[in-house]
Amino acid sequence: MSIIPDHKWRAPAKPIDTWRGKKIPRNERSNVFLPVSESYSGISLKIPIQIHRGVEDGPVVFVTAALHGDELNGTGAIRELICDDNLKLLRGALILVPILNLLAFDRHSRYLPDRRDLNRFFPGSNKGSLTARIAHKISSEIVARASIGIDLHTASVRRTNYPNVRADLSNPLAKQLAIEFGSEVILSNPGPEGSLRAEATKLGVPTIVMEGGEVWKVEPAIVATAVRGIKNILCSLQMIDGNVDRPDTQVVIKTTKWIRANRGGFLQFHVRPGQIVEQHQPLATNTSLLGQEKNVLLSPFTGVVLGMTTLPAVSPGEPICHIGQLDHDSHGLELLGNRAEAKSLERRTVKDLASNVLVKSMETGLPPANDPHSKT
Numbered sequence: 604m605s606i607i608p609d610h611k612w613r614a615p616a617k618p619i620d621t622w623r624g625k626k627i628p629r630n631e632r633s634n635v636f637l638p639v640s641e642s643y644s645g646i647s648l649k650i651p652i653q654i655h656r657g658v659e660d661g662p663v664v665f666v667t668a669a670l671h672g673d674e675l676n677g678t679g680a681i682r683e684l685i686c687d688d689n690l691k692l693l694r695g696a697l698i699l700v701p702i703l704n705l706l707a708f709d710r711h712s713r714y715l716p717d718r719r720d721l722n723r724f725f726p727g728s729n730k731g732s733l734t735a736r737i738a739h740k741i742s743s744e745i746v747a748r749a750s751i752g753i754d755l756h757t758a759s760v761r762r763t764n765y766p767n768v769r770a771d772l773s774n775p776l777a778k779q780l781a782i783e784f785g786s787e788v789i790l791s792n793p794g795p796e797g798s799l800r801a802e803a804t805k806l807g808v809p810t811i812v813m814e815g816g817e818v819w820k821v822e823p824a825i826v827a828t829a830v831r832g833i834k835n836i837l838c839s840l841q842m843i844d845g846n847v848d849r850p851d852t853q854v855v856i857k858t859t860k861w862i863r864a865n866r867g868g869f870l871q872f873h874v875r876p877g878q879i880v881e882q883h884q885p886l887a888t889n890t891s892l893l894g895q896e897k898n899v900l901l902s903p904f905t906g907v908v909l910g911m912t913t914l915p916a917v918s919p920g921e922p923i924c925h926i927g928q929l930d931h932d933s934h935g936l937e938l939l940g941n942r943a944e945a946k947s948l949e950r951r952t953v954k955d956l957a958s959n960v961l962v963k964s965m966e967t968g969l970p971p972a973n974d975p976h977s978k979t
């Protein structure tokens with residue numbers, strides 16, 4: 604287990620011992636609320652937040668979910684932590700926010716009622732639009748109280764993601780957080796301008812994102828991956844007792860590409876989320892409904908299937924498969940070998956996510972016989 608040294612994180616800009624006039628005691632869990640806006644009927648809209656404080660001072664970690672209001676796997680993971688009576692902090696504090704974007708969550712939507720994406724408006728402004736004002740409240744009350752952030756997301760509507768962590772690896776602490784989280788796949792990029800993770804990191808609160816699964820669901824393997832990752836980071840920061848539980852192999856992806864349909868029609872998938880694919884390997888065949896016309900989509904490089912559409916009817920240009928490129932240094936074959944071991948969380952995740960798509964070999968029309976994930 605590797606420890607994140609104390610000199611790597613900085614003390615929060617705002618103290619954690621009080622919340623809007625309320626005392627937050629040590630060694631307790633406190634439920635607090637953050638008013639972020641008002642409804643059309645003038646009712647105050649307050650984000651529910653649980654703050655855990657340890658006995659000693661230490662790093663403060665925020666964990667947020669449903670920044671896109673339809674992305675609920677992270678909410679499921681944070682609920683697991685809230686319901687876990689055995690989770691005891693030795694030091695520092697944990698700020699748990701199961702629903703960050705309350706107005707979008709209530710509409711089962713990614714977007715706010717003004718049709719803006721909250722995750723493009725950070726750090727926000729207290730004189731700006733509805734969205735900018737909410738972003739400003741979150742920045743000034745949650746991010747300002749933290750040393751480190753973890754933001755939980757899923758794929759957007761009609762897609763699924765194999766769990767991956769995204770971080771600005773040019774930031775040394777964000778890089779170590781991404782590794783300690785223990786995701787098999789790490790994507791190296793700073794994140795879109797105005798996103799919570801990019802702007803919090805710029806403000807001195809290095810923040811990573813986990814992406815996994817689909818909207819409108821709480822998927823057991825994704826929740827288990829998120830909870831494992833959050834606890835791994837808390838262990839590395841010496842905030843909880845325990846051992847870091849990481850897969851044997853982790854790969855860093857620098858280049859990704861969406862493979863798009865060339866023709867309209869019905870898709871037959873040949874790969875599943877999380878699968879390692881070789882260059883020119885068939886990913887999906889797009890056929891006319893009576894099967895006379897076929898168009899086979901091939902992988903442009905050796906890589907890992909990061910995301911896939913779950914809607915098998917497509918038009919030209921629509922995205923089918925998101926592939927992360929594995930280069931010489933990235934241990935792609937090692938990754939495949941290690942994941943084939945029985946009972947690993949990663950293997951279970953590949954199997955669970957594949958239950959959402961029909962996967963058949965191009966040659967036989969049967970589930971691929973040599974695929975270790977199809978045998979259990």
Ligand SMILES: [Zn+2]
Binds near residue numbers: 671
């Ligand atoms: Zn999202």
